[in-house]
Amino acid sequence: MEEKKRTITKVEDGEKVKKTVKKAEEVKEAVEEEVKETKKTKQVETLTKAEEKSKATTLRIVAAILWAFAIGFEVLAILFLFKKLYIPWLPQMWAMIICIVLDLICCVIAALLWKKASHLDPFKKTNNKVGFFILTQLGVIMAAICFIPLIVLVLASKDKLDKKSKIVVTVVAIVALLIAGLLGADFNPISAEEKAQAEDSITGDVFWTAFGHKYHLYGDCGSLKNSATLYNGSVTAAIDNGRGELCYFCANRAEKEQQLKLDGLNVEEGVEAATGE
Ligand SMILES: [Zn+2]
Numbered sequence: 001m002e003e004k005k006r007t008i009t010k011v012e013d014g015e016k017v018k019k020t021v022k023k024a025e026e027v028k029e030a031v032e033e034e035v036k037e038t039k040k041t042k043q044v045e046t047l048t049k050a051e052e053k054s055k056a057t058t059l060r061i062v063a064a065i066l067w068a069f070a071i072g073f074e075v076l077a078i079l080f081l082f083k084k085l086y087i088p089w090l091p092q093m094w095a096m097i098i099c100i101v102l103d104l105i106c107c108v109i110a111a112l113l114w115k116k117a118s119h120l121d122p123f124k125k126t127n128n129k130v131g132f133f134i135l136t137q138l139g140v141i142m143a144a145i146c147f148i149p150l151i152v153l154v155l156a157s158k159d160k161l162d163k164k165s166k167i168v169v170t171v172v173a174i175v176a177l178l179i180a181g182l183l184g185a186d187f188n189p190i191s192a193e194e195k196a197q198a199e200d201s202i203t204g205d206v207f208w209t210a211f212g213h214k215y216h217l218y219g220d221c222g223s224l225k226n227s228a229t230l231y232n233g234s235v236t237a238a239i240d241n242g243r244g245e246l247c248y249f250c251a252n253r254a255e256k257e258q259q260l261k262l263d264g265l266n267v268e269e270g271v272e273a274a275t276g277e
Contacts, residue, residue: 041207041219044233047120047240056121059113066110070146073103077150081160081169093165097172100150104176107146111139111184118186120240125191132191139184147177188213190244195236198246202235208243215243217250 047055077099079085080092087095118136125132134141151173154166161169206215209227215238216224224230231241238244 039219039228039230041230041232044231044237044241046234046237052120052236052240056117059117059120063110063114063117066106066113067142067146070103070106070110070142073099073106074146074150077103078153081150081154081157083160092161093169096169100147100169100173100176103146104180107143107180108183111142111180114139115184115186116242119190119242119244122190122192122195125193132189136186136189137184139186140181143177143180143184146180147173151177188242188244190239194244195239198235198239202246205232206235206238207232208238208241213243214245214247215239216247217254221247221250221253223247223249 076085077096080095080099083092085095086092090098123132123135151170154161154170154173157166202217204217206217207219207221207224208215208231209224210229210231212223212227215235219230219232231238
């Protein structure tokens with residue numbers, strides 16, 4: 001009698017386990033389905049090193065030309081200031097403001113292209129920290145060159161502009177300087193060494209969002225929860241698209257998983273050592 005009872009219990013347990021497993025699988029499938037439905041994932045292609053280099057070179061050349069134009073517009077504004085240049089139907093103040101705006105447009109586009117190039121084909125940092133800083137932050141330096149001389153000359157000038165025009169032109173030029181400086185700064189610079197190291201250590205696909213500055217190792221990372229569209233591709237593609245930094249949470253998770261794997265290996269080795277001899 002007792003044995004019979006025990007057999008029945010075992011069957012029930014087995015069924016229970018099966019049911020639980022099935023339920024867990026169903027839940028997992030449902031979650032995956034939901035992720036698929038709510039998140040659009042766009043695959044981003046990886047450029048070859050040669051493609052990266054040639055694209056970066058083109059961008060840098062265009063940036064240099066645009067910066068030359070920006071300085072040209074600054075010089076024009078200075079010529080308008082000293083009345084070396086004038087347009088009969090256009091007041092001096094407006095001529096100067098137009099030059100400043102054109103200066104700003106060229107300066108900002110140049111800086112954005114320059115930054116893009118710095119991610120496609122980063123500069124080396126080793127033994128050249130100052131050079132690396134200057135090259136990655138060239139957008140800020142050029143913003144200073146494109147506006148500060150003009151601002152100084154306007155402030156120093158006497159009787160070239162009436163009082164009201166002088167204030168307006170100064171304010172517009174300072175605002176332009178701030179915009180160009182902020183947009184020109186590279187807040188996430190990456191060096192050639194850092195990029196190579198990331199490419200060596202991360203072989204699988206990574207994920208990033210439309211506006212985030214970081215890339216993620218896991219598509220289900222908590223910090224990706226609120227993004228409707230995810231981009232995924234190689235770590236090279238992520239860096240090329242301005243995502244040069246690894247997410248803190250993903251880095252921690254990867255480290256923990258790695259540790260668990262190592263612990264598992266150690267346990268196995270321990271068991272083998274204990275039973276083997
Ligand atoms: Zn993450």
